[in-house]
Amino acid sequence: xxxxxxxMAKTLFGFEPLLAKELRDxxxxxxxxxxxxxxxxxxxxxxxxxNLCLRxxxxxxxxxxxxxxxxxxxxxxxxYELDWPEIFDKDKTxxxxxxxxxxxxxNSMFVSLKAKDAIVDKFRAVVRQRxxxxxxxPDVRINIHIFKNTCTVSLDSSGSSLHQRGYRILTNIxxxxxxxxxxxxxxxxxxxxxxxxxxxxxxxxxxxxxAMIACNIPPNINRESYAFMHWKDYDxxxxxxxxxxxxxxxxxxxxxxxxxxxxxxxxxxxxxxVENANLSAYISIERKDFxxxxxxxxxxxxxxxxxxxxxxxxxxxxxxxxxxxxTLKQSYPGTNAWMITSNLEALKHVGLRPSKxxxxxxxxxxxxxxxxxxxxxxxxxxxxx
Numbered sequence: 001x002x003x004x005x006x007x008m009a010k011t012l013f014g015f016e017p018l019l020a021k022e023l024r025d026x027x028x029x030x031x032x033x034x035x036x037x038x039x040x041x042x043x044x045x046x047x048x049x050x051n052l053c054l055r056x057x058x059x060x061x062x063x064x065x066x067x068x069x070x071x072x073x074x075x076x077x078x079x080y081e082l083d084w085p086e087i088f089d090k091d092k093t094x095x096x097x098x099x100x101x102x103x104x105x106x107n108s109m110f111v112s113l114k115a116k117d118a119i120v121d122k123f124r125a126v127v128r129q130r131x132x133x134x135x136x137x138p139d140v141r142i143n144i145h146i147f148k149n150t151c152t153v154s155l156d157s158s159g160s161s162l163h164q165r166g167y168r169i170l171t172n173i174x175x176x177x178x179x180x181x182x183x184x185x186x187x188x189x190x191x192x193x194x195x196x197x198x199x200x201x202x203x204x205x206x207x208x209x210x211a212m213i214a215c216n217i218p219p220n221i222n223r224e225s226y227a228f229m230h231w232k233d234y235d236x237x238x239x240x241x242x243x244x245x246x247x248x249x250x251x252x253x254x255x256x257x258x259x260x261x262x263x264x265x266x267x268x269x270x271x272x273x274v275e276n277a278n279l280s281a282y283i284s285i286e287r288k289d290f291x292x293x294x295x296x297x298x299x300x301x302x303x304x305x306x307x308x309x310x311x312x313x314x315x316x317x318x319x320x321x322x323x324x325x326x327t328l329k330q331s332y333p334g335t336n337a338w339m340i341t342s343n344l345e346a347l348k349h350v351g352l353r354p355s356k357x358x359x360x361x362x363x364x365x366x367x368x369x370x371x372x373x374x375x376x377x378x379x380x381x382x383x384x385x
Contacts, residue, residue: 004029004041008154009050009057011036013361015183019056026053044235047157048242051226053218055182055209058161061143061154069104069151072114079118079153085126087155092230093134094119097156100146115144115153139230159227166222167208167277175203176306176340180362182209182219184369185304187358188338190214192253194300199290201259204270204283206304211282214253218246222277253282258296260288291323294331303337306362318349325350328374335374342367 011019016033023031026049028040042050050060064087067078088094096115098108105111119142120130131140141156163179185206190196192214198206212219221243228234261267267287274283295301307324308315321343328337329352341347342365347354354370361367 004043004046006030006039006041006063007047007050007157008034008037008039008061008063009054010059010061011038011056012058012177012180012183014187014359015056015179018183018186019054022054022056023050026050044233045238045242047228048239049246051158051162051228052220052243053246054162055213055219056179056186057158058163058179059143059156059158060162062157063152063154066150066152068149069146070149071104072110075105075111075114075151076118078151079115080122082122082153083126084119084122086232088131088140088231090123090127090129090131092139093132094140094142095133095135095138096142096144098144098146100144102146102148104149105146111144111146115142139227141227155227155231157226157228159225162220162223164223165208165220165277166224168203168205168273169276176205176362178205178209178219180360181205182213184338184340184360185210185213187360187369188302188304188336188371190302190304192255194302195255195297196257197260197296197301197303198258198305199260199288199293199303200305200307201261201270201285202266202306204259204273204285206306207257207259207270207283207285208274208277208279210304211253211257211279212277214255214257215282216249216251217279218243221247256297257283259283259285260290260293261285262287262289291327293327295333295335299334301332301335303332303335305339307339307341317343317346321346321349322351325352325372328352328372332374334376337372337374338369339372340367340369344368 009019013036016038019038020031020033023038023040028042030041032039047060065082069075096112098111100108116133123130141159143154143156145152163177165178190210190213196210201207259270264287267285270285274280342362352372355373356371358369360369
């Protein structure tokens with residue numbers, strides 16, 4: 001694996017430009033945006049760095065073979081030809097993830113099974129022993145992607161999704177995915193130059209991701225394992241060097257990051273997650289009902305939150321969203337307030353005109369990230385000053 005090679009980072013809908021910028025900032029070559037993915041080039045050390053430092057990536061894949069496929073024999077032969085015992089050891093467990101958009105095969109499970117047979121047969125032929133398949137938490141993940149009649153076999157260097165940062169032990173009913181939270185913060189332009197508030201903080205994901213962006217802390221610093229650690233070419237010394245170098249690039253943060261939630265259980269969970277992330281020095285969490293609060297700081301405030309949608313948490317939606325608008329109007333001057341909701345009807349009840357609307361998905365739910373700019377004084381004064 002000496003020198004540079006092509007890789008692909010997978011992401012969420014609409015985050016492709018954010019991920020491409022992250023990759024360029026980290027030093028990747030030949031960065032190209034796709035649909036829910038970005039391809040790039042880098043070496044082994046860069047692959048380690050991408051897994052550690054990318055905030056908006058779900059996976060980092062390393063393609064190892066691309067070929068035309070017309071039937072199951074083509075698939076089997078091409079997968080078999082790869083030198084699998086040189087990639088991982090017979091004592092490791094593995095799993096295959098197949099995604100496809102093709103008329104050649106109708107069933108992704110069938111493709112995974114054929115590929116599994118080819119890998120197992122190769123091990124038997126070369127080392128007389130075969131590795132075991134384990135669908136849950138395997139050591140090695142292999143990704144097969146078939147588009148029309150082109151098949152790409154990749155090694156999944158991440159293993160479990162990179163949103164599993166390792167700090168969030170406790171969650172509430174409707175937690176927001178860590179990669180989604182980081183991407184929404186970057187979409188909103190959060191850079192750590194003002195105070196930050198999440199007034200409905202739940203398990204604290206926005207708070208932790210905001211602190212890590214503000215301090216330039218690698219998002220996966222608390223994560224203990226990646227699939228690449230089970231590859232035969234894993235270089236533990238190089239990996240440690242990448243971790244140490246990334247930690248040297250952290251910076252101080254001189255503002256406040258504040259979280260409110262009215263549920264005592266949420267406050268406890270958020271505090272524990274913040275502690276797990278080693279960020280208690282930057283984040284304070286209080287039990288408060290947003291509708292009875294006032295702006296807690298002087299100067300500019302950046303706010304981001306994920307209010308209940310009425311899907312899983314029982315609320316009177318129209319009234320609840322009207323109260324959000326009233327509270328922002330009356331108590332939060334000088335605030336850039338961002339919120340994500342999949343209840344597009346409810347947005348009409350906020351009673352404020354959003355200055356920005358960005359389409360996003362929270363899980364399978366289509367959502368909008370909206371910004372409300374709450375000026376100091378009136379809008380007229382703002383433009384005259």
